[in-house]
Amino acid sequence: MQFTRIQLDSFKCFVDESIELQAGVTAMYGANGAGKTSLLEGCFFALYGADALPSGKNLADVIEKGEDEAVVELWFEHDGNQYHVRRQVREYETQTDHDVTLTTPDGPIEDPGPVDDAIEDLFRLDADAFLNCAYVRQGDINKLITASPSDRQDMIDQLLQLGKLDRYENRMGTTRNGIESVKDAKEGTLEGVRSDIDALEDRELEQQLERVESELDEIGDEISTLNDRIAPLEDEQREANEELESLQELESQINDLETEHRQVRSNLGEERKKRVDLENERNQYVTQIASCESTAADHLEETSVESLDLDAVKSRIEEIDRRLDQIETARDVADERVSEFRDAAEEAETTAGELESDADDLEGTAQERRQEADEKESDLSDPRGTLENVESELGDIEKRFAQSSTTRDAVESYKEEKIAELEAIRGELEGLRGKLRTTRDSVGHARLLLIRGRCPECGQEVEDAPNVSSYEEDRDKVRRLKREIQDKESEVAAKEGTVEEARSLADAAGRYESLESRKEDLRREIRGQSETIEALREEANELEEEATTKRARAAYNRTAIPHLEALADRAARARAHLTDEMESLETEQRALSEAQEVLSEADQKHRERDRIDERLEEDVDPQIDHWRNERDRVESELEGTREELDPGRIQRLERRRDGAAQWQSVLEQRRADLESRQGELRSEKGGINEALNELSRKREQRDTLSDQIDRLETVIQQCEAAEQMYRDLREDLRTRNVDELERLLNELFDLLYQTDSYAHFELSDSYELTVYEKSGEALDPTDLSGGERALFNLALRCAIYQLLTEGLSGRAPLPPLILDEPTVYLDEQHINELSGLITRMRELGVDQIILVSHQEELVDAAGERIEIRQDSTTNRSHVRVESRDLLA
Structure with missing residues (x-):
């Protein structure tokens, strides 16, 4: 992995700085407090946001004093791909907003949560692991030495990715607990189902169903017998009613004929009266006709019509109407032409004035267009x-x-x-x-x-x-x-x-x-x-x-x-x-x-x-003749029908019909009672069948729950086996890593500290560090001198780097190695040995090493030099990059 460029806008002491970073060794130098550490913190803040800030700091602390917004952008290469992350922090009166965008080959990712997750997945390191692995801070060069064995184990496990096995074990334990909870719940459900099955079986549902079906069969047979007895009674009533209806029709015919006789006599009288009224009306019309013809003769004396001929009068009126229409049309045409010609004269005068005014406007607009064209030409x-x-x-x-x-x-x-x-x-x-x-x-x-x-x-x-x-x-x-x-x-x-x-x-x-x-x-x-x-x-x-x-x-x-x-x-x-x-x-x-x-x-x-x-x-x-004939016919039919009707036969038929109806009512009441009982038994049968179905479902549910509980027990056993596997794997990897780390630590310390004072270092399985002198005496690393502790810590850090390289086989390229004032505790004799360590780290695959130092020897040996200067009047820092050819 390699940082390629960092852009800082109003971030701490930097107002607007853009720095290109090269592969190889880059040295940063400048006066104390100039902003070297702030520049490095900008890189880490771009990647991890608030998680990269020192303890007790908040997002607003990164904004330069006097400003309300800070922006940090970092471009970097990782595993052959280009990435760009941009973080923006804006402070308001009541809150601080934080926006971030990560541009990847697969597209952009936005918002702090998703971006932080993507960065951790990309590097396989969270903020603490990245900083502990990549950044040797000024003043904490002895951190791994002075740490307790348990803290040292946590730090090194995190750097070597062993912490994931703890997470996997915890996740598997959580999963096992969840499955056990599900199993307990299903066992409780199974107990309830078994209780329901026992209650249903105690009801002896099959015997109840057999009894109900038997009683239903008996009732069905009795209802069938009643139906057979009711049918003849219905036939007897129908036959009596048919005969009664026949006799009733004769009575109705007599009534109808009597009514018709009265109506015919009434119609005959009305027609006779109508004839008298019509004759009187005809005589009145004759008198009125003579009066009208006399009046018409008087009116025609003033016209050109000489006879009392209605058609001649109408013809002359139509002739006059046609002429009046012609005259009216001619007058309308004359009126229209008078108005038209006068309006046309006025319109001609108005139009002439408007046309002349329009011509003036058009000529003025044309002049404006020519002037505008000349200006555009210029x-x-x-x-x-x-x-x-x-x-x-x-x-x-x-x-x-x-x-x-x-x-x-x-x-x-x-x-x-x-x-x-x-x-x-x-x-x-x-x-x-x-x-x-x-x-x-x-x-x-x-x-x-x-x-x-x-x-x-x-x-x-x-x-x-x-x-x-x-x-x-x-x-x-x-x-x-x-x-x-x-x-x-x-x-x-x-x-x-x-x-x-x-x-x-x-x-x-x-x-x-x-x-x-x-x-x-x-x-x-x-x-x-x-x-x-x-x-x-x-x-x-x-x-x-x-x-x-x-x-x-x-x-x-x-x-x-x-x-x-x-x-x-x-x-x-x-x-x-x-x-x-x-x-x-x-x-x-x-x-x-x-x-x-x-x-x-x-x-x-x-x-x-x-x-x-x-x-x-x-x-x-003709109507008078018709109603006379009708009167004679009705009187003849009425006399014949009265002779055919027998009143005693009607009484016998009514008694026969009423007796059959009473016996039918008794039988139908019995059938209704049986049908009511039949409905009750059918409902009871439906309830029994539903209970039997429920019993069947409960039995199926019992069997299903039993199978599920057996499978859950199997899964719980598998989870317990997986937990044990993660524990065994972690301990095995820790043992192998400790052995390899101890070997690499001794090799690198020998490279840094070429002396015959110490025989070797030992790192136990519990991560306790021991230094052995040539005499065989064991020392705690804290007993070493300040310079020796610094070299030991650098060797341990670089040994972890080398172990990461060998373990990951290039699948997760190592981050840049940042050394912030590593020579603080070193004397002149050992400062030069740092070049050999840096060369070794470059050979191990660390693409980029950034060194912050005041030592001219180290600065001059870097391939790129970055000077950080601070303006004493504004307290703002500026960057000057100088390419050197001293170290590739």
């Missing part, structure tokens, strides 16, 4: 000039690539190739410098021995000592290594120039794409403006043409006004002539209408008289 000079500059810069970039050793498409690969070549040469240079330091140390040590003449420890002569005997050879080797280093530094400088040129070409390629996009934007802008100018000028031409047309139409309207006024006067004179003719015709029409009314009335009286004659002949007289 504005085009700026984008056209910018387009020329862009095209010129594009040409320069194309010429530059034409003169280079690569192309725009291949420039990124070219840059990476040159950077790789530079890194290889830097590695060779570092190897030479390491050899030079070792040889110089040997020469210095030999020189010191030669000056003293004897070894300060053993007192022996130094002439034959290994370092003294090769003294001159080592001095020649130092001079040769210096020359080789100078040559290699020149080669590095040349390669750095090539890399810088490659990076500049890559930037130019990116600039080229940006300029290409800008060129297209400018072209579209110029093309759009040109089209707008052309449209404005075309619109101005169209407006001027429309204004000319409106002025011509206004002149035409003014010439038409005198002609329209003359036509209006002519139409008014024609209307006056038509009015005179209409008044004469209306006078004649009134006289004809009065004559028509009287003649129509006389004609109606003629028709009424004829109608009465027709009714007397065709209706009244």
Whole structure:
């Protein structure tokens, strides 16, 4: 895993800082309190949020004083994929909001909870484990040494992922307890079911069902017998009723005939009276007809009609109506034409004025469009000039690539190739410098021995000592290594120039794409403006043409006004002539209408008289004959029916019918009682069957619960076996990890602390640490000196790293190793040994090591240097990144 970039906005002492972080070793240096630790805390806060803050701190503490919002963004690589996390903290008067987004190859994840879970799944470490594993804080370098064995066991188990086995064991125990609760509940349910089964079996449901079914059969047989006895009684009543109905029909016929006889006699009298009334009415109509014809003759004297002919009168009235309609239409037309011509003259005057006003407006708008087009034409000079500059810069970039050793498409690969070549040469240079330091140390040590003449420890002569005997050879080797280093530094400088040129070409390629996009934007802008100018000028031409047309139409309207006024006067004179003719015709029409009314009335009286004659002949007289015949027929039928009816036979039939009905009522009551009992027994049978079904269901439920309880017991046993498996596996892994960790700890401490004082270290299964001197004496690690404890702690931390690497086999790349002031407790003799430890960690797969130190030797040896400076006036920190070639 590797941090690639950190962006801090108003986070603690940083206002707006963006730092690119490289693989390898990066050294941070600066004055105390400048913000080095805050920068590291920004990385951890981006990943774990509030969980990464020191105890007692809250989210609002990360916001710079005077600000209400802080944003931290971290870009990192992990397992070959790119990730980006952004956390934002905003403080309000009553609350603090916390938003976070994690961008992954599978898409974004939002909100603190889901993001924190995703980070833990990604690294397989929670916040505490990540910080304890990756971060050796300033001042707590002895944390693993001073911890109690149980705390040390918890810390190391968490780092080595053994804590998961505890969680799995606890989860399995929780699962087992849950299953036991379910089993207990089902056993309680089973007991209740068994109790229900016993209660149902005690009711002897089968015997009850047999008794009810037997009684139902007996009742069914008796009801069938009753039905057989009731049927003949119903037949006897039906036959008596049929005979009674026949006799009753005779009585009804007599009554009907008597009623019909009375009605016929009444109808005959009414028809006779109707004939007398009609004859009187006919005589009245004759008198009225004579009066109407005399009145009509008087009215016709004032008209052109000479006879009392209704049709002639109607014909003349229709003729006058047609002429009046013609005159009315002609008058309406004349009125319309007068109004039309006068309105047309007024409209022509109004339209002419409006057309002239519209023409003035159109000409003014056309002038505005031409002026707007000229202004836009002037504005085009700026984008056209910018387009020329862009095209010129594009040409320069194309010429530059034409003169280079690569192309725009291949420039990124070219840059990476040159950077790789530079890194290889830097590695060779570092190897030479390491050899030079070792040889110089040997020469210095030999020189010191030669000056003293004897070894300060053993007192022996130094002439034959290994370092003294090769003294001159080592001095020649130092001079040769210096020359080789100078040559290699020149080669590095040349390669750095090539890399810088490659990076500049890559930037130019990116600039080229940006300029290409800008060129297209400018072209579209110029093309759009040109089209707008052309449209404005075309619109101005169209407006001027429309204004000319409106002025011509206004002149035409003014010439038409005198002609329209003359036509209006002519139409008014024609209307006056038509009015005179209409008044004469209306006078004649009134006289004809009065004559028509009287003649129509006389004609109606003629028709009424004829109608009465027709009714007397065709209706009244035949009806009188009809009702005389009907009277004779009814009287004959009435006499015959009265002779057929026998009153004694009716009484016998009624007694026979009533006796059968009484006996049928007794039998039906008995049948109803039996049917009621039958319904009760059927309900009882249904209840018994339901109870039997319930008994069957309870038995099935009992069997199912028994099977479930047996299966749950099996699962509980499996859970207990799984719990024991996790316990055994944890103890086995802990034992193996302790043995391996002890071996790695001794190897790394020997690498850091090259002395003959201590034989080895021992880490027991209970995580107790013991140091053994060469003499065999056992020491507690806290008895070591401050520098020795610091080296021991670093060795233990790095041993855990190495164990993680070997155990995970690359499936979860290790986080960066952060060393915050690791030299606090080290003397000059052991500070240089840290380089060997860092190299070892890089070989183990730690992609990135970040070192915070004031030691110039360590800072100068880093591949990247980051200086943290603080402005004394604002207390705000700033970052300066410097790339070095001292350590790959």
